Every structure is written in structure tokens, then in C-alpha cells.
Amino acid sequence: MSRITLFCCLVLIGGIQVQHVSATVSHLADLQVKTLNLETTVSWKPIRDVEHFSVKYTQDESRWTYPANCQNINATSCFLGILDNEPTFNPNGNDILMIDWTVCVNTTINENPEEKCQDFNQKRTNSVSCPTDNDVTITASNDHISMYVQAPESPYHDENGNGMRMSDGLLGYGVSSKFKINGENIEPVVYGEFEKLPKTQSFSGLTANSMFNISIISRYGGVGTESDVCTFEVWTLSKAPDKPANIISTKRNGCMSHDVRVDWQEPPQDQNGEITRYEIKYALTDTQPLDFVNQTVNASLNYVILKNLTCSEYIVLLETWNSVGSISDTGSIEPCEDCTTLTNINDQQIKITYIALLVIFIFFFFMALVFILGRYCRSKHFKNKFVLTDNWINKVSHRMFFGKEII
Numbered sequence: 001m002s003r004i005t006l007f008c009c010l011v012l013i014g015g016i017q018v019q020h021v022s023a024t025v026s027h028l029a030d031l032q033v034k035t036l037n038l039e040t041t042v043s044w045k046p047i048r049d050v051e052h053f054s055v056k057y058t059q060d061e062s063r064w065t066y067p068a069n070c071q072n073i074n075a076t077s078c079f080l081g082i083l084d085n086e087p088t089f090n091p092n093g094n095d096i097l098m099i100d101w102t103v104c105v106n107t108t109i110n111e112n113p114e115e116k117c118q119d120f121n122q123k124r125t126n127s128v129s130c131p132t133d134n135d136v137t138i139t140a141s142n143d144h145i146s147m148y149v150q151a152p153e154s155p156y157h158d159e160n161g162n163g164m165r166m167s168d169g170l171l172g173y174g175v176s177s178k179f180k181i182n183g184e185n186i187e188p189v190v191y192g193e194f195e196k197l198p199k200t201q202s203f204s205g206l207t208a209n210s211m212f213n214i215s216i217i218s219r220y221g222g223v224g225t226e227s228d229v230c231t232f233e234v235w236t237l238s239k240a241p242d243k244p245a246n247i248i249s250t251k252r253n254g255c256m257s258h259d260v261r262v263d264w265q266e267p268p269q270d271q272n273g274e275i276t277r278y279e280i281k282y283a284l285t286d287t288q289p290l291d292f293v294n295q296t297v298n299a300s301l302n303y304v305i306l307k308n309l310t311c312s313e314y315i316v317l318l319e320t321w322n323s324v325g326s327i328s329d330t331g332s333i334e335p336c337e338d339c340t341t342l343t344n345i346n347d348q349q350i351k352i353t354y355i356a357l358l359v360i361f362i363f364f365f366f367m368a369l370v371f372i373l374g375r376y377c378r379s380k381h382f383k384n385k386f387v388l389t390d391n392w393i394n395k396v397s398h399r400m401f402f403g404k405e406i407i
Helices: 003-024 339-377 380-386 390-402
Strands: 028-036 039-046 053-058 077-082 097-109 112-124 136-140 144-149 153-157 163-165 175-183 186-196 199-204 211-220 228-235 246-252 260-265 277-284 293-298 303-306 314-321 326-333
Touching (some): 028 097, 136 228, 144 175, 277 303
Antiparallel strands (some): 028 039, 144 199, 211 228, 277 293
């Protein structure tokens, strides 16, 4: 064989080998499928110059899905979204289920098509969108409830292995919720449309000391059925009584006793809680500032007797208390009508008594003086000095006492 013929044969063989190598070189490398909070993205790395890519996926290869946003694209990734929007349950009772999927990327170069596929699985739970107690923060007053709701915890972890919520790292979907409230003296009301979590929802104009059922209706993704409904029982707080006990009468038990009975009518049954006690406060109206005296009364009574009051006018406050606060009613104690007259009479009696005691004291003092003088005048020393006879002394003493002389 000539050298020319041998050279031609080698070139021909080499060309065949080159053509075979070119035919077996793949269009793609590093095909990866990543699921983050149920949202799946497929990515690839082209080896050769490929102008267009198309993606499809299936669960059982009997029905393929062709996402419109992933057909004939010039990119290196495509967001598939939620592959299965309906929860799938394990028939064995385990609510976490690994669902097998297959995703394929199709390319064509010079009318030479190629399809590269990869299997993966997607973890689902029986409820990925229903917030739990750990996801909800509730604040309540006597007529208002506010709820701050976060997206539920994700069954997945981030690239560093940390826990996630269903609202973290999403490309277009998430957990959306709306609210319904039902309770005492209120018809069931649905608030708003579906909005992505986290969000805050408030409920106003509610009845105090009452229980309300608040339902969070949730779904995962922009569309879909209202598959998850979570209900929370929330109590509004109590508040002070709406209506006080009304003072009916304030009656003195006579001016001299200084006792006053205060009667009141019990308030109607209060929705804000049981009445725990009454407090009555009273003060003289002519004192500034008012110096109130407090007295606590058992909730089972509807009257009180105030002791040691003067005849003056008093202001009275009756406070009706429950476990939260109180509400008051105001009354007055009129001055005693006969109080001034009795006081003047008593003053005159006291003056007369003082005068009578003074007169009696002077009389007995004078009598004692006369008795002493009489004893002295009968003494021998006095008789010898003044030469007085007993008969003369008796006459003088009798005249002093009886106003006439003894003959």
C-alpha cells in the first residue's frame, strides 16, 4: 500500500472517531433540582452552545407537566413552583411523605435533540400552612383582640441546616391567610381576602369577659383550595362594672344617736364580672379638700350604718367593685333639722348648771364659816376677852340663822 493510500485511510479513520466523539458529547452538565419550602427550582450548566432549553416534570411518568415559563428559554435555571399543591398523606399514618418526582431538560443542537433527567423527592406534611400556637401572638383587652401571625415552620432546612418558616426564601409563593371570628353577641364575620403571612389582624368592638373563636383560613401558593383551617379560642378581658349600685336613701337615726343608715339598690347583673364588694366614702361638705372616711361593705349587703357622724351635712360616694375596677354613685346626708336647737338648749342647760353649782358652793362655804365662827365665839378665850355670856351668843346665832331673836 502506498504512503498516500495509508495517509488517506488514517485521516478517514480519525474523522470517523472525531465525529463519534462529537456525537456523544452531552449538551448539559450539573443538572440540579432544589426544593425550598415546597418551591422547586431546576438548574443546569451548558457544556455546548445551546440556544434554547425546555423543562418538563412528572410524578409517575404517565402525565408530564410543561411549565409555560420554562419552555424555549435561554437561561441556566427555571422556577417550577409548587409541584404538588395538594397534600399527600402516608396511608401508614405517618404524616410526612417523600414524593418521588422526575424532571427533564430538553435541548437541541443542529437538529440533534437531547434530554437529561434527574429523579428527586419532595417532602410534604399534612399541614404546611396552618399556624400553630408558636406562630401566633395574641393580645386582648376588654373589647379588642389583635393577632400577629407568622408563617408556619417549614419541614425543610436552609443550606446551613437551620430551621425555616414557610415565608423564608420564597420566589413567588407563600402561605396566605384570611380570618373569621365567631363568638358571643357577634355573627360570624370573615375579614378580608387572602394575604401573605406574616400579617396582623385586629378585631374591635367586642364584648368584655367573653370567649371568641378566631379561625385562620390558610393556603399555600397563589391559588388553591382553602385546605387548612386553624381555630383559636381567645377571651377578652374583664372591665369595671358598667352600672353602679344606686343610693336609695340616707336616713339619720335621730340627731342624738349620730348614726346614719345608707341604703342602695344592687346593680343589674353585669357582663363584666361578679361584684366583689362595695366601698362607701363620706366626708363633711364644709371641709376643703374633702377628707373622706372609707368603709368596706360585703357584696351580699345593700346597706351600711355609719357611726359617730355629726349633725352637719355630708357627701357620700358608693363604689361598686369587681375584680378589675369600680364605678361610683353619689349621694348626700342632710344636716339634722333639730340639731341647732338641741345644741342651743344643751348650752343653756350647761350654763344654768354651772350657776347652780356656784351658788351651792358659796352657800356651803358661808355655812362652814359661820360654824367655825360659832365654835370660836363659844370658846373661853373669846368669852374672857370680850365678856360675853352664852345667852347673848345664842341670841346672836339664832338671829343670824332664823332672822329673829329668842326671848
